[in-house]
Amino acid sequence: MQWTAMTRIAVVTLTAAIAAPGGAKAEQLKIAMIEALSGPAAQTGIAFTEGMRYGVDRLNAAGGFNGQPVKLLEYDNQGGPTGAAEKLKAAIAEGARIVSSASSSAVAAQLSEDIRKHNLRNVGKEVIYFNVGSEAYELTAEKCHFWFFRMGTNPYVRIKALVRAMKDNNVLGEKIYSINQNYSYGQDHEKAQAQFVKEAGATVVESVLHDVNKIQDFSPYVAKIKASGAQTVITGNWANDIILLIKAVGDAGLKVRIGNTSLDTPGTLGNAGALALGSYLVKIYNLEAGGAPGKAFIEDFKTKIGHYPYSEEPTSVFATALLGEALKLVNFKGGDIDAKAVALALEKAKWESPVGPWSVRADDHQVILPITISEVSRAATYKVDTTDMGFKLVRVVPADAAAVAPSPACKMQRPG
Amino acid sequence: MRIGLGRVRSWLGLAGVLLTLLPFALSPGATGAATSMLIAALFALSFNLMIGQGGMLSFGHAAYFAVGAFATVHAMMAVERGSLWLPTPLLPLAGALAGLVVGAVAGYFATLRSGVYFAMVTLAIAELFHTLAPNIVGLFGGESGLSAMRQPWLGLTFGSAREVYGLVLGWAVLAGLALYLYTQTPFGRLTLALRDNERRVAFLGFNPHRSKVLIFTISAMFAGLAGGLLAVANESANYVLFGLGYSANVVLHTFIGGSTVFLGPALGAALLTLFGYVTSDLTRLWLLYQGLLFVVVMMFMPLGVGGFALEKAKTARSADVSRSAVVYGLRVPALGLVAAGTVFVCETLGVLLSRDYLAQTERLGKMLPISVFGRGWMPNAPITWLAPLALFALGLLLLRLADRRATADSMAESDR
Numbered sequence: 001m002q003w004t005a006m007t008r009i010a011v012v013t014l015t016a017a018i019a020a021p022g023g024a025k026a027e028q029l030k031i032a033m034i035e036a037l038s039g040p041a042a043q044t045g046i047a048f049t050e051g052m053r054y055g056v057d058r059l060n061a062a063g064g065f066n067g068q069p070v071k072l073l074e075y076d077n078q079g080g081p082t083g084a085a086e087k088l089k090a091a092i093a094e095g096a097r098i099v100s101s102a103s104s105s106a107v108a109a110q111l112s113e114d115i116r117k118h119n120l121r122n123v124g125k126e127v128i129y130f131n132v133g134s135e136a137y138e139l140t141a142e143k144c145h146f147w148f149f150r151m152g153t154n155p156y157v158r159i160k161a162l163v164r165a166m167k168d169n170n171v172l173g174e175k176i177y178s179i180n181q182n183y184s185y186g187q188d189h190e191k192a193q194a195q196f197v198k199e200a201g202a203t204v205v206e207s208v209l210h211d212v213n214k215i216q217d218f219s220p221y222v223a224k225i226k227a228s229g230a231q232t233v234i235t236g237n238w239a240n241d242i243i244l245l246i247k248a249v250g251d252a253g254l255k256v257r258i259g260n261t262s263l264d265t266p267g268t269l270g271n272a273g274a275l276a277l278g279s280y281l282v283k284i285y286n287l288e289a290g291g292a293p294g295k296a297f298i299e300d301f302k303t304k305i306g307h308y309p310y311s312e313e314p315t316s317v318f319a320t321a322l323l324g325e326a327l328k329l330v331n332f333k334g335g336d337i338d339a340k341a342v343a344l345a346l347e348k349a350k351w352e353s354p355v356g357p358w359s360v361r362a363d364d365h366q367v368i369l370p371i372t373i374s375e376v377s378r379a380a381t382y383k384v385d386t387t388d389m390g391f392k393l394v395r396v397v398p399a400d401a402a403a404v405a406p407s408p409a410c411k412m413q414r415p416g
Numbered sequence: 417m418r419i420g421l422g423r424v425r426s427w428l429g430l431a432g433v434l435l436t437l438l439p440f441a442l443s444p445g446a447t448g449a450a451t452s453m454l455i456a457a458l459f460a461l462s463f464n465l466m467i468g469q470g471g472m473l474s475f476g477h478a479a480y481f482a483v484g485a486f487a488t489v490h491a492m493m494a495v496e497r498g499s500l501w502l503p504t505p506l507l508p509l510a511g512a513l514a515g516l517v518v519g520a521v522a523g524y525f526a527t528l529r530s531g532v533y534f535a536m537v538t539l540a541i542a543e544l545f546h547t548l549a550p551n552i553v554g555l556f557g558g559e560s561g562l563s564a565m566r567q568p569w570l571g572l573t574f575g576s577a578r579e580v581y582g583l584v585l586g587w588a589v590l591a592g593l594a595l596y597l598y599t600q601t602p603f604g605r606l607t608l609a610l611r612d613n614e615r616r617v618a619f620l621g622f623n624p625h626r627s628k629v630l631i632f633t634i635s636a637m638f639a640g641l642a643g644g645l646l647a648v649a650n651e652s653a654n655y656v657l658f659g660l661g662y663s664a665n666v667v668l669h670t671f672i673g674g675s676t677v678f679l680g681p682a683l684g685a686a687l688l689t690l691f692g693y694v695t696s697d698l699t700r701l702w703l704l705y706q707g708l709l710f711v712v713v714m715m716f717m718p719l720g721v722g723g724f725a726l727e728k729a730k731t732a733r734s735a736d737v738s739r740s741a742v743v744y745g746l747r748v749p750a751l752g753l754v755a756a757g758t759v760f761v762c763e764t765l766g767v768l769l770s771r772d773y774l775a776q777t778e779r780l781g782k783m784l785p786i787s788v789f790g791r792g793w794m795p796n797a798p799i800t801w802l803a804p805l806a807l808f809a810l811g812l813l814l815l816r817l818a819d820r821r822a823t824a825d826s827m828a829e830s831d832r
Contacts, residue, residue, distance in 0.1 A: 038696065038703050050772070076696040079661060081561065081654045082646065086452060086693065089577060090445035106654045109560030113652060117565055121575040136560050143560070183550040184558035211547070306775020 026334035028068045029327075031056060031098045031130070032091035034084050034111065037076040041103060043266075044312075048102035048133060049074060050305050051313035055320025057304065065327045067334050077101070081110035088114050092127060097339050098323075102133035102152075102316065105185065109136065109143065116145045126339040128346075130323065132316040137188045140364045141407035146414050147339075149346060149365045151319035152312070153284060155185070155236060155261075156404040157371065159192040161397040162259050162282040165373035166232070167200045169394060171257055171280070173231030175205045179221060179245070180236050182209035189236030189261075197234070205230050213240050218248035226254055238262035243271045250275030263376060263391075264311055270385030279376045281391055285314035286372040287382045288393040290354025297354055308382060318351070319367070322358045325349040340415055355396045364406040371402045435585055439578040447577040448649075449693040453686040454581075454588040455645050460669045460681035461595050462638030467667075468675035469599065470631045471611030472527070475535045476542025477639055478662035483518045483545070484511030484640025485657055486556060488647035492564035503569045505583055508644030515640015516633055523632030527625060530614070542663055549655035561654030584645050591641055596678055598634070607631055668706075672713050674720020683722050701766050708758070739825050746818035753811030756789075760804035763788045768795050 033052050036045030056072040064070050073096055077084035084107045091099060099115060101107055112129055119126040126147065131139070133152045140150050166172040178193045180186035190207055197204050205228040208221065215221075222245075225233060233256050237245060242260055249256060250272075258279040263269065269276055287298050287308055301309045301317070309317065326349035330341045347362040356370035373394045374380075380390025439447045459481055466472045491510035494500035502510070526537040549556040556562070566574040574580060598604045606627060609617050614624050647653050666685070673684020688706065695702035717724040728740075767773050767786045777783050785792030786800075793800040 038700050042700070074697075076700070076702075078692055078696050080656045080659075081652065082452070082650060082657070083692075083696070085650045085652070086445075086448050087697075089448040090697075093443045093445040105559045106561060106656055109563070110650070110652055110654065113563040114650075117651065121573070136558075138558075138560060184553065184560065187558075212550075214547075303779050304775075306771050306778070 026067045027097075027332070027337045028071055028095075029065045029098070029337055030071045030073055030094065030096045031100060032073045032075060032088075032094070032096035034075045034077050034087050034091065034099060034101045034107070036079060036103060036107075037074065039079045041079060044103045045077075047311060047313055048316055051309065051316035052100060052102075052132070052320065054301060054305055054313075055317045058317075059320060059324045059327075062324060066332055066337060077104075077107055080104075081106050085110055085114055088118075092118065096127065097337050097342070098128045098130050100130045100132055100316075102131065102312065105134045105136035105139070108134035108139060112139060112143060112145070112148045115147055119147055126343075128339050128343050130319065132319045133312045135188075136184060137407070138184070138409075140366045141409040144364050144407075144410035144412055146365070146412055147343065149343075149360060149367070151322070151360075151367045152315045153369070153371065154366070154404075155188040156192045156195075157366075157369075157402055158261055158282045159189065159234070159236075160196045160404055161371035161402040162234070162261075162280065162373060163193075163196040163200050164401065165282075165395050165397055166257075166259060166280060167202075171232070172200060172202055173257070174202055175228065175230045175232070176202055177225045177228055177230035177233045177256070178204050178207040178235070179225075179233060180207075180209055181212040181238075181241055183212055186212070186236055193234050210241075215241065215244065218245045219252065221245070222248045222252045222254060225249070225256065226252065230256060232257050232259060234259045236261050238265060239268075243268055246272040246276050246279065264384070266310065267385060269376065269387055269389055273387070274389070276376045277378070277389065280394070281374045281376065283372055283374065283391075284312070284318070284369065285309070285355065286374045286391055286393045288374075288380070288391075289372050289396055294354035310384075318353050318358055318369070321353070322346070322349055322351040322360070322367070325351045356399055358399070361403075361406065364410040364412065366406065368399045368403045370399045371397045373397065432589070435589075439581045444577040447581050449690065451577070451581045451584050451649050452646075452693070453689045454584050455642050455649065456666075456669060456685035456689045457682035458588045458591055458645065459639055459642035459666055460673065460685035461592055461679075462635050462642060463666045464670050464675050464678075464681040465595060465598070465607070465631065465635040465638070467670060468681070469604070469607045469611060470628065470635075472530070472628065472632070473535045473667075474526075474538040474632075474635075474663075475667070476538040476540070476663050477635075477666050478658060478660075479522070479538075479542040479545050480515045480519050480636035480639040481643035481646070481662060481666075482549075482653070482655075482657035484508075484515045484643030485647040485653040486562065486643075487511050487514030487640070488644035489562045489564050489651075489653040492566065492647070492651070493562065495567055496564050504566050504572075504574050504648070505569065505586070507566075507648050508587055508641050511644020511647065512637050512641040515643065516637040519636020519640070520629065520633045523629045523636065527628035527632055539660075539663070542658060542660070546655065546658035546660075549658055556655050557653070559655075561652055561656075563652035565651055566648065580649050584649060587641065587645055591638055592679075592682065595638060599678065603627075603630075668710055670720075672710060672720055674717075674722035674724070674726075676719055677722035677726050680720050680722025680726075684720060687721070699763060699766070701762050704762065705759070743818050743822045743825070746814050746821065750811045750814030750818060753807045753814065755811075757804040757806075757808030757811060760788055760807065761801075764793065764795065764800060764804075 033049050035049050036042050053072060056070055060069040073091060073094060075087040075091055077087055088111055099111060101111055108131055115127050115129045129148045131150050135154050137154050176197045178190055180189045186209055194204050242262055246258060260279060261282055263279060263281045264283060298308050326342060326345040329345040329348060346360050351358045355372060358367060358369050360367050374391035375394050376389055377392040378388050380392040383390045438450055442450060463477050466474050488507050488511040491500060491502055491507050495502055522541045526534055529537060550559055572579055606622060610624060610627060618624050669685035669688050670681040672688060674680030764786055783795055785794050
């Protein structure tokens with residue numbers, strides 16, 4: 001037993017020696033990206049991570065932070081919340097003060113709760129959760145807390161902008177059909193669609209929820225849409241559920257306009273083909289938007305990363321730019337980083353994106369951002385999926401017009 | 417020569433001491449990984465009661481694991497609200513109870529069939545949960561799942577990774593011991609008989625269906641306990657736990673570890689969990705390597721790592737030791753060389769074909785060296801492809817030599 005006790009003492013001493021702060025050494029800001037980098041969800045996870053990499057490179061080109069470059073640590077969540085929880089522990093042990101993830105809301109909920117508890121248990125060593133794309137509404141509603149920042153949209157923001165733009169362009173019609181996937185994301189969409197269609201003075205004639213990415217033939221649903229007499233179909237569907245829905249609508253020869261959130265996922269237009277023409281898309285960014293600064297951004301992104309930013313990639317780029325503005329408001333004089341001061345600075349920061357200002361609302365830490373509305377068209381400048389179609393910018397909805405009031409369910413406890 | 421019980425006991429005692437002292441030598445992140453290894457090990461042991469001892473291949477064992485996790489989180493939430501009195505260390509019992517109840521019901525139906533049909537029924541039951549769970553928000557928390565917080569008990573806060581590890585270790589050892597003692601009971605013997613010849617068991621006057629339901633229930637109870645431990649460790653549960661991935665992993669763990677040895681599955685689960693934790697941040701190709709590992713183990717050690725080791729330990733004689741030392745002195749580095757060659761090629765190709773690298777090449781107009789094993793390799797230099805080929809060839813050569821040596825040894829043995 002003596003030997004083991006000795007080893008223990010040796011290990012403890014060694015660890016203490018390594019961990020001991022070597023005088024007033026500046027703490028390097030480390031951002032941990034915990035994403036799906038392997039397995040079936042990797043396609044999205046890698047895209048989000050590329051956007052993050054580009055964003056952090058820009059922070060470093062502008063001089064880094066605290067006298068050192070900002071470091072991006074990348075962790076593979078091994079496909080789910082359990083792996084993400086483990087990698088969070090590793091990231092915190094590695095010294096990450098900002099943790100980020102983007103795609104899965106299941107992972108986001110796990111990380112958000114884990115970080116809330118970590119911060120309760122480790123006062124003075126807090127960590128910020130800087131989410132750049134998970135849409136589950138409850139993250140800024142029932143589950144909101146001071147350390148969580150949603151630097152992307154949620155279904156309410158998107159549908160509000162979409163319905164408003166469609167109405168202003170006179171393509172909304174009187175009768176709307178609402179079809180969504182039957183899980184929390186689709187249910188949020190259904191509620192948001194009901195609310196904003198009503199505010200626009202139109203009617204949701206029928207609302208339906210269906211299985212997630214299991215349906216091979218949407219024609220029974222198309223028959224219901226036809227019978228309802230709707231002129232517009234609004235849906236939050238993604239992947240196969242939007243491709244097959246568009247195809248079924250087109251095959252039935254039904255003349256309805258579709259408004260959706262995920263038409264720009266690679267492969268969607270390629271699969272849906274010409275039947276998608278005329279559909280509306282609501283997204284944080286459109287490649288045609290933003291005039292000269294917008295053009296400069298997408299060309300720079302292309303030279304660094306290898307393709308124009310697509311899908312949710314601009315989200316992490318713009319979010320890190322806003323973080324850069326927040327970091328300018330704090331100065332730790334080359335000492336330790338105080339996550340609380342960074343969080344408070346994020347509430348005050350403002351950044352001018354190519355399409356308008358970005359800022360964080362202090363009440364629920366939802367980012368307030370401009371939204372772009374596009375139409376699938378052959379006249380678009382940038383074609384996708386080797387088709388002759390692309391996303392033609394219809395309009396930019398300014399940040400204040402797209403903002404949705406904070407949820408009354410969010411009761412944020414601010415640190416004293 | 418049989419290995420004496422005394423020696424097994426002293427080895428197990430040593431393992432126990434090491435496991436107890438482990439967290440004092442590890443970082444919190446690594447302690448978290450060790451906790452996951454213990455949980456996976458217990459889950460694999462519970463699964464092996466079905467496949468290894470009962471001869472029933474369940475393809476949906478994650479269902480009972482997940483049910484246990486949810487029950488434990490519900491109990492934890494109730495404790496947090498103050499509506500239930502249950503000390504934190506006893507929370508996993510809620511998972512065991514839920515696993516038992518659900519396992520009894522599911523087991524009744526599943527065990528009406530055997531073989532492939534049994535596997536299909538268990539798969540269907542797990543998929544049923546996986547499909548239903550995200551829609552029942554009250555019970556399973558929707559996409560973002562449920563979360564709760566461990567409450568302090570008897571001066572222990574259960575806030576640190578070390579305390580959680582201790583709790584999980586205690587339960588895993590107790591449950592492992594219980595499962596081992598089960599195999600020593602008359603019913604444990606009957607379980608083996610059912611695997612070997614079900615009809616004969618019926619002729620002996622036992623009711624096979626009733627016995628199989630009981631085995632299924634006990635196995636599900638321990639799976640539920642493992643799920644409960646996961647819920648305690650992560651303070652959350654999410655419907656993704658019902659997914660096919662978790663059910664498939666436990667099969668993989670069990671067969672790699674060896675289902676014929678009692679502790680084999682635990683060994684396989686611990687090794688593969690560690691493998692995933694370590695390699696997933698080193699390379700995006702870790703799932704490929706895990707698959708290759710599985711194929712190699714199944715080809716050359718059909719009884720799994722545990723079975724292989726036990727076989728060797730049983731047949732080893734003191735006179736053989738020096739001889740097999742030579743053979744393994746050749747085999748181990750040979751396998752290392754083959755593995756290094758494979759990893760070399762996979763990693764080089766992985767970088768060469770990645771979007772980042774292609775973009776970089778296009779931007780700079782030339783290829784940059786790819787870093788593998790701490791050194792840069794030019795993709796167009798012959799050495800980059802000849803080096804791994806040489807490693808691979810050398811490894812195979814050494815393996816041939818080792819095989820020849822082993823054959824010569826056994827010939828000499830039979831001559832005597």
